[in-house]
Amino acid sequence: MQIWRSLRAVPSWSYPLALAVLVLLLPALGLDFAMTRQVQLACILALVVSGLSLSLGYAGELALGQAAMYAAGAYTAGLMSIAGYTDIVLQLVAAGLVALAVGIVTGIPGLRLGSWSLAMTSFFLVLLVPDIIAVFGETTGGRNGLSGLEPATLFGHVLDPENNEYYLVVVVVTIAWFAVMRNLVVSRHGIAFRTLKQSPVLASSVGVSVFRMKLLGYAIGAFPAGLAGALFANIDMYISPEAFGFTFATAVLAACILGGAASVYGAVVGAAIMQLGPNQSADFQEYALVFYGGFLIVGGVLLSGGLAKLGKAAMARLDRAAGLTGAHAAAPAAEGTRPVVDPIVGERLVVEGIAKAFGGNQALDGASLTAEPGQVTALIGPNGSGKTTMLNMICGFYKPDSGRILVGDNEVQGQSPDRVARVGVARTFQTPNIPEHVTVLEAVASGRYSTDRVSMFATVLRLPRYRRVRAADLAEAERALEMVGMSHLRDETATALPLGMRRLLEVARSVVAGPRVLLLDEVASGLDEDEVERLADLIRDLRDAGATVVLVEHNFRLVLELANRIVVLAQGAVIADGSPAEIEQNPRVLSEYLGVSVEAGGARTIADEEAAMSTEVKS
Numbered sequence: 001m002q003i004w005r006s007l008r009a010v011p012s013w014s015y016p017l018a019l020a021v022l023v024l025l026l027p028a029l030g031l032d033f034a035m036t037r038q039v040q041l042a043c044i045l046a047l048v049v050s051g052l053s054l055s056l057g058y059a060g061e062l063a064l065g066q067a068a069m070y071a072a073g074a075y076t077a078g079l080m081s082i083a084g085y086t087d088i089v090l091q092l093v094a095a096g097l098v099a100l101a102v103g104i105v106t107g108i109p110g111l112r113l114g115s116w117s118l119a120m121t122s123f124f125l126v127l128l129v130p131d132i133i134a135v136f137g138e139t140t141g142g143r144n145g146l147s148g149l150e151p152a153t154l155f156g157h158v159l160d161p162e163n164n165e166y167y168l169v170v171v172v173v174t175i176a177w178f179a180v181m182r183n184l185v186v187s188r189h190g191i192a193f194r195t196l197k198q199s200p201v202l203a204s205s206v207g208v209s210v211f212r213m214k215l216l217g218y219a220i221g222a223f224p225a226g227l228a229g230a231l232f233a234n235i236d237m238y239i240s241p242e243a244f245g246f247t248f249a250t251a252v253l254a255a256c257i258l259g260g261a262a263s264v265y266g267a268v269v270g271a272a273i274m275q276l277g278p279n280q281s282a283d284f285q286e287y288a289l290v291f292y293g294g295f296l297i298v299g300g301v302l303l304s305g306g307l308a309k310l311g312k313a314a315m316a317r318l319d320r321a322a323g324l325t326g327a328h329a330a331a332p333a334a335e336g337t338r339p340v341v342d343p344i345v346g347e348r349l350v351v352e353g354i355a356k357a358f359g360g361n362q363a364l365d366g367a368s369l370t371a372e373p374g375q376v377t378a379l380i381g382p383n384g385s386g387k388t389t390m391l392n393m394i395c396g397f398y399k400p401d402s403g404r405i406l407v408g409d410n411e412v413q414g415q416s417p418d419r420v421a422r423v424g425v426a427r428t429f430q431t432p433n434i435p436e437h438v439t440v441l442e443a444v445a446s447g448r449y450s451t452d453r454v455s456m457f458a459t460v461l462r463l464p465r466y467r468r469v470r471a472a473d474l475a476e477a478e479r480a481l482e483m484v485g486m487s488h489l490r491d492e493t494a495t496a497l498p499l500g501m502r503r504l505l506e507v508a509r510s511v512v513a514g515p516r517v518l519l520l521d522e523v524a525s526g527l528d529e530d531e532v533e534r535l536a537d538l539i540r541d542l543r544d545a546g547a548t549v550v551l552v553e554h555n556f557r558l559v560l561e562l563a564n565r566i567v568v569l570a571q572g573a574v575i576a577d578g579s580p581a582e583i584e585q586n587p588r589v590l591s592e593y594l595g596v597s598v599e600a601g602g603a604r605t606i607a608d609e610e611a612a613m614s615t616e617v618k619s
């Protein structure tokens with residue numbers, strides 16, 4: 001275990017760096033020509049697989065079009081070479097951009113149609129590639145292939161395959177792309193991709209545009225396929241249309257599943273195994289499609305998550321055995337050390353007579369409420385009275401049949417959830433909604449997606465703006481975790497936390513954006529007494545900082561403790577709206593909310609009733 005601890009103490013980036021240096025040095029270490037060619041083909045396959053990983057593993061969209069982008073890149077480079085533009089940098093840029101354009105053009109209709117459409121359109125795109133090449137036969141060489149390419153050059157210098165200069169180009173481009181991809185997937189955009197994959201609802205609630213992000217995942221994934229095509233075209237200086245057919249598309253999918261779709265390193269491992277293993281044998285080529293098909297059926301079931309998942313599970317076991325993971329319990333913050341919540345410019349939330357029916361079920365029937373900045377407005381009511389529907393309507397998940405919703409001066413009814421989030425509305429979910437495979441700190445930081453925007457370009461190149469925003473994201477997430485007493489869990493896997501902790505995590509996630517309107521949906525359920533107290537302190541701090549807080553809650557004591565105003569819903573309509581003291585004694589609320597008749601209850605209040613009920617339960 002000491003060895004494992006020492007290995008874990010080494011910065012994690014040093015391992016891929018060591019591997020990259022080793023691959024660069026392979027020819028110098030005596031690797032023969034045939035094997036260097038295989039390593040180049042493995043790099044090229046890894047580039048294509050990485051594109052599928054981005055789209056399938058991260059953005060959650062099965063899109064098989066990478067083979068078509070690969071062909072687009074190869075023919076772009078090939079035709080440039082024949083036209084005398086042999087510079088490899090020029091070819092790579094052009095091939096990448098052409099592939100990106102193909103990705104965007106084919107992705108838009110596929111994604112607009114929704115559901116499985118992108119999988120289907122990209123699948124047909126791959127089937128069409130040989131025909132498209134044949135139709136433009138005069139330019140592309142048709143089924144005979146494109147020959148007559150000139151050797152690639154770099155700034156005027158001819159890259160000599162004999163002394164492995166072209167090998168170095170292939171490996172350096174692959175390393176550079178994987179560095180870019182890693183930068184992307186560990187950034188807020190990468191977390192947004194994973195969030196999207198798991199739950200488009202959650203992604204849009206933190207300000208991610210689902211359509212735009214899925215398109216980006218698919219289109220960015222096209223770029224490395226284009227690079228791979230350009231690199232491939234210059235290896236043999238001949239392009240055969242057979243290289244881009246359905247068998248290749250299936251090999252890409254198989255390598256992606258084998259390595260693990262949601263892993264940068266999985267793409268490298270899957271491609272390396274596929275290229276350096278079965279692909280080398282001529283016999284295998286004959287039965288390749290049967291093998292890939294069989295693997296996808298069996299491997300897809302037995303190896304979900306791929307080798308990357310097995311590797312991560314083994315590492316987690318070793319970490320636990322070496323005592324490198326912590327316990328899942330909230331640590332009490334030392335008295336008086338709770339971080340101060342920065343001032344928030346809250347917005348007035350006005351809901352005016354909204355109605356919503358699901359089929360024949362009238363979930364909301366002309367309900368209204370007003371929540372003021374710097375106040376907690378509680379929304380209470382029996383199960384099924386329409387509280388969550390009201391929150392979903394404010395957030396843009398449901399379109400009201402009638403009525404208006406105003407956040408400050410912005411009318412938001414009918415707007416998409418990501419737009420509403422960008423207006424400053426943050427929420428928690430009744431069932432905590434947290435993306436898989438992210439740490440607690442990353443999950444909390446993801447709440448800042450629509451704050452301090454930073455482009456993907458700045459992200460992958462780690463430009464100063466990215467660094468500033470990243471530092472702010474982490475600092476705010478750390479502070480929010482401290483507020484909910486979870487700092488010590490920052491590096492744990494978020495989904496592995498118990499229910500109460502996941503609820504607090506959601507509160508922390510919605511706090512980091514400095515929300516103008518904060519919607520909390522039954523956040524106290526599943527929390528122990530200390531956690532409820534901590535939560536109550538935090539809600540008070542947020543209220544005092546200026547936020548508009550809407551609290552949907554069944555814990556009536558907590559409601560009385562925190563609320564400035566209480567709105568009571570029953571069967572989709574507001575039956576009472578007033579101060580806690582007024583609501584507590586309202587006979588209609590007593591009878592509708594707790595089913596207590598005033599005569600029977602006498603002068604009792606709701607809090608008395610709840611106390612009586614909890615005594616009955618305990619006894």
Ligand SMILES: Nc1ncnc2c1ncn2[C@@H]1O[C@H](COP(=O)(O)OP(=O)(O)OP(=O)(O)O)[C@@H](O)[C@H]1O
Nearest residue numbers: 358361363381382383384385386387388389390430
């Ligand atoms: N997507 C939906 N499709 C159909 N019916 C729905 C949908 N969402 C809510 N409803 C119905 O609308 C009514 C109000 O549900 P809602 O979840 O808003 O109540 P609630 O007050 O939040 O209840 P709870 O306290 O149990 O969470 C219920 O009858 C519910 O079955």
